[in-house]
Amino acid sequence: xxxxxxxxxxxxxxxxxxxxxxxGKDWLIKKSSQFFKEFTSKKKLKSExxxxxxxxxxxxxxxxxxxxxxxxxxxxxxxxxxxxxMLIVIHDDLDLNLGDIRIKxxxxxxxxxxxxxxxxxxxxxNFIRIRIxxxxxxxxxxxTNWVLNKFSPDEKITLDRVYLQxxxxxxxxxxxxxxxxxxxxxxx
Numbered sequence: 001x002x003x004x005x006x007x008x009x010x011x012x013x014x015x016x017x018x019x020x021x022x023x024g025k026d027w028l029i030k031k032s033s034q035f036f037k038e039f040t041s042k043k044k045l046k047s048e049x050x051x052x053x054x055x056x057x058x059x060x061x062x063x064x065x066x067x068x069x070x071x072x073x074x075x076x077x078x079x080x081x082x083x084x085x086m087l088i089v090i091h092d093d094l095d096l097n098l099g100d101i102r103i104k105x106x107x108x109x110x111x112x113x114x115x116x117x118x119x120x121x122x123x124x125x126n127f128i129r130i131r132i133x134x135x136x137x138x139x140x141x142x143x144t145n146w147v148l149n150k151f152s153p154d155e156k157i158t159l160d161r162v163y164l165q166x167x168x169x170x171x172x173x174x175x176x177x178x179x180x181x182x183x184x185x186x187x188x
Contacts, residue, residue: 004174005058005082007073009091009114011065020134021147024090025061027132027163031170032059045079046072057174058082069114070121077122087127088173091115094143096133098155099162103173103182104129128178130166 008028009021016022032039035052039061042049050059058080062072073089076082091114096102106126109115119125137146151159165185172181 001056002058002080002082002086003056004086004088004176005060005076005080006088006090007060007062007069007076009062009066009069009089012063016148018150019148020151021066021092023092023132023134023159024130027166028059028061028090030163031167035059045075047076053174066114067117070117070119073118074121084122084124085126085128088130089115089118089127090130090132092134092147093131094134094136094147096131096135098133098135099158100133101162101166101185102131102133103178103185104131105178128173130173132162132166 006028008025010016010025011019011022018026029039032050032052036050036059039048039050039059041047041063045060046063048061048063051057052059058076060072060076062069064071073087077084091112093102093110093112095110105128107129108125109119115129118127134147137143169181169184172178172184
């Protein structure tokens, strides 16, 4: 019986690996390597999945594109005992400066198409989000190109440092100590 499902948002094709929009997926894959060797494809869940913490935590990488992430989340909810408040979605956030991380329970989609699709498909927005700042290009017209571009070498250095903060509070998140994790992240 699962007590938590962690989902890393991104696009499936290799050409998107390392892009701003895929940081949720990329960080999920990086962190998962501490707990298991590889993900298994589950057609029914429209996802690559893994399990950790005595099979109590389900890890998911949607196999569909970002804007269709809700299909995977809905399939997981229908096939497991997981409720929406047991979901953690890791995703990029334009509204945060590069390297800022915030944890948020519930709330709207904030213009993020992956979150929008999840909320539309499951009908609730009470899941937990781990928001990773990717910065904003400055103009709304440049957003699509911005999120599909890769990080510069200097940005990667910043993100590697910030990933360590995320890794440090990960077990707090897994143990439902969200408030404690927020306090650590939000005061840095």
